[in-house]
Amino acid sequence: SATHTLTNAAGCDSIVSLDLTINNSNTGIDVITACDTYTWIDGNTYTISNNNATHTLTNAAGCDSIVSLDLTINNSNTGIDVVTACDTYTWIDGNTYTVSNNSATHTLTNAAGCDSIVSLDLTINNSNTGIDVVTACDTYTWIDGNTYTASNNTATHTLINSVGCDSVVTLDLTINSSNTGIDEITACDAYTWIDGNTYTISNNSATHILTNAAGCDSIVTLNLTINSSYSTTDVQGSCDSYTWIDGNTYTSSNNTASVLLTSITGCDSLVTLDLTIDSSLSSTDTQVACGSFTWIDGISYTANNNTATFLLTAIGGCDSLVTLNLTIHSATAGVDEIVACDTYTWIDGNTYTENNSSATHVLTNSVGCDSIVTLDLTINNSNTGIDSITACDTYTWIDGNTYTNSNNTATHTLSNAFGCDSIVTLNLTINSSSSSSDVVTQCGAYTWIDGIEYTESNNVATFVTTNAAGCDSTITLNLTILESSSSTDEHEACSSFTWIDGITYSESNNTATFITTNASGCDSIITLALTLTILDPDLGPDVFLCANDSIALSPQEPGFEYIWNTSETTESIYVTEEGTYYVTVTDPETACSESDTVFVTEIPVSQEIDVQTACDAYTWLDGITYIESNNTATYIETSVVGCDSVVYTLNLTIGGPTCFAIPEGLSPNGDNTNDTWTIGGLNQYPDAVILVFNRWGNEVYRGDAFSDPWDGSFQGDPQPTADYYYILDLGDGQKFNGVVTLKR
Structure with a gap:
């Protein structure tokens, strides 16, 4: 709004209005951490940390932009790893060394983030x-x-x-191994061993050391048994005679005989005999008893005996032999077997009217012993009975009379099985025999009650059975045989045939039969003779046809006539279009025909373009990874029925404005290629700031995510071909710096 009035060349007022824009200088700190050295935008190379160097640039407004350096220089370091190991050693570089080594090195990162080079000084010693x-x-x-x-x-x-x-x-x-052994020795009176000593008593402790075949000790222990010789007197007393150990039999006393034996220990044993001979005695014990006798030997004898003996000892200690002379008189027992009719009086005076097998009576026998009689009485009874007889026509009875009529008064006396009277009364019933005729009419054959099969008419055969009264009933056969008939029913048909039996046959048949009744009323057996012509054309299930392809259709019935709905007459046809196809198959000999239909569905092929964009690389449906743009690759997708269904064409763009990428340079020559320094994908970082400096540290471009890209000029003046330094802060903590090359 400020104005100032001047006088122009014509002497008139010249009013000047002030249009002032004040741009600000700015400052910034360039915080850098580097290892060993760093060359800054001022062109100086620093080898130590520095926080006071400054450099003045021109900002986008044309004012000074003072940058202060905040540089930290960290140092790399080196070291030697002295190691001594046996046989092998695996070092920090992952290698296993089997010989000494003083040349291997490995670079680590030290605490300051710089290289730390370690040299190996390895000595390998061997086991x-x-x-x-x-x-x-x-x-x-x-x-x-x-x-x-x-x-x-x-x-x-x-x-x-x-x-x-x-x-x-x-x-x-x-x-x-050392070994030990026992020398088992038995001797009489004395023994001299391998140790040179003479032993007179048993010993099991003496030892002697030898050397065995292996050169080790062999210790022998003596186990010595010393047995003594001795003498003794054999005092014996015997009756009548004595045979001594010397084999002699002595019949009188003796105290001088001797014999030299070997004792159980194998030594001499002198035995002298001291023998006393005494005499034995004998006698007879005569006894008479009834039934049984128990003698001094404790045995009860039931029969005469003159051989039993019993040996007692006499006063002198010798045998006294007693012989038994025994006479046994027997008590007797008997059974009085009596059979009587009705009653019986026995020797005991009793009259018995029933059987009895327990009554007894005691008598005395001829030797004065008891004679016990037991009664065995059978009382048989006289009896009467009725002889009930049923007879046919006549009957001759036990009395010798022949009766032609029924009778219940005649009697006859017999002896029964027990010998007593048995009076029999006749009860006679006379029944009469009968006869009849069996009239039968039958087809083919007839088996009669006599078990015979008759195939012809018959009126003479008879059969005797029993009538209701139990007498003969004579039956005469009167048989008329009628004849059955048979025939064959011949038919020819197509596919199937329903016969008189109601059954539908789907195969030829010459065994089926059907029974009807002929004019005589007998079976008429009809046998089927059926010839079927069976055609079963089968075009299979509905099928799929791939585009630009063909498939073969066949009814699977060779050797017949064919007519397709396509007017073709061959057994098989090839089709290339979708539609319904059917064929009729005819047997020229029988004129039988059958048809089948199939539907063919064509699978079309579609064309699609797959548009894709990627920053660096893209792996497509074909499994190939593309690193460059491509619009020619194709991929064919096959349907579940094996046909091509979709042909995909790839339209791939690698890179693009949405990909973050910092170009290495620009060439603003108007050929529409790299005319500007365009950072790809920068619009994704709305807080980004871009600075470009020339080699003197002057700012030649400042921009953000939405600024026009640098075109290689500063305030409209084209900048010369050179390398320029850039700083890119994306505003999200990511910073980039580097060199961009401008070529003209």
């Missing part, structure tokens, strides 16, 4: 092995502290060798 061959008796205690009682070639023990590594010693131990 070793050995075998300790040992032979010992019974046991051996090895360097491992274990005591072995058996040979062993597997035990190992690890020592430390002179270089500090394992020294594995394997034991090869042979254990030989």
Whole structure:
């Protein structure tokens, strides 16, 4: 709004209005952390931290933009990892070393984020092995502290060798066994052993050490039994005679005989006989008894005996032999068997009217012993009876008379089975025999009551059975045989045929029969002779036809005539279009025909374009990963029935405005290629700020997410070909800096 009045060249007022824009200078801090050295926008290379260097740029408003450096220099470092290991060593670089090494290096990151180079100084010392061959008796205690009682070639023990590594010693131990034995000796009176000593008494403690075949001790223990020789007197007393151990039989006393024996210990034993001979006695014991007698031997005798003996001891201690002379008189017993009619009076004076087998009576026999009689009485009774007889026509009875009429008064006396009278009264019924004729009419054959099958008429056959009165009933056959008939019913038909039996046949048949009645009323058997012509054309289920393809159709019935709805007459046809197809198959010999239909569905093929956009790469339906744009690749999708259904064409764009990418340069020459420095996808970062500086640190471009991209000029002046420094802050914590090359 400020104005100022001047005088122009014509002497008139020239009013000047002020249009003032004040742009501000700005400041900023460039915080940098680097390892060892850093070259800043002022062109200086710093090797130590610095927070006081400044550099003045020109901001987008043309004012000074003072940048202060806040630089932290962290140092890289090196070190040596001195390692001594046995056999192998796996270092921090992941390698396993089997020999010494002082040249390997590995780079780590130190606490300051800089390189830390470690050099390996590795010494590999080797382990070793050995075998300790040992032979010992019974046991051996090895360097491992274990005591072995058996040979062993597997035990190992690890020592430390002179270089500090394992020294594995394997034991090869042979254990030989000492042994012991017992020398079993039995001797009489004295014995001199292998130790040179003479022993006169038994000994089981003396030992003597020998060396066995393995070189170990063999300890022998003496087990000595000393048995003594001795003498004795054999005092014997005997009756009549005595046979001694010397084999002699002595019949009188003797105290001088002797014999030399070997004792149970194998030594001499002198025995002298001291024998006293005494005499034996004998007598007879005569006894008479009834029934039984118990003698001094405790035995009860029931029969005469003159052989039993019993041995007693006489006063002198010798046998006294007593012989039994026994006479046994027997008590007798008998059964008085009596059979009587009605009653009986016995020897006991009693009259019995019933059977009895328990009554007894005691008599005395001829030797003065009891004679017991037991009654066995059977009382049989006289009886009467009625002889009931039924007879046909006549009957001759036991009285010898022949009766032609019924009778219930005649009697006859017999002896019954027990010998007593049996009076029989006749009760006679006379029945009469009968006769009849069996009139039968039958077809073909007839089996009569006599079990015979008649195939012709008959009026002479008879059969005797029993009538209701139990007498003969004679039946005469009067048979008329009528004849059955048979025939064949011949038919030819197509596919199926329903016959007189009501059954529909779907196959040829020459066994089916049907029975009807002929004029005589007998069976008329009709046999079917059926010839069927069966056609079963089968075009199969409805099918699918792939576009631009063809399929074959066939009824699967060779050797006949065919007519298709396409007017073709071949057995098979090929179709290339969707539709309903049917065929009629005819047998020219029988004129039979059958048809079948199938529907063919065509599967069309569609064309589709798959439009895709990717920043770096894209893996498509064909499994291929594309890293460049592509609009020619195709992919064919197959339907469930195996036909091509969709042909996809890829329309792929790699990169684009939505992809974040910082170009390396620009060439603003008007060819519409890289004419501007366009950062892809920047519109996704609304808080982004872009700064571009020339090599002197002057700001030549400032922009944001929505600014026009840098076209290589500053305030309309094209900038020269050179490398420019840029700083990109996306506003979300991500920062980028680098070089953009401008070419003209």
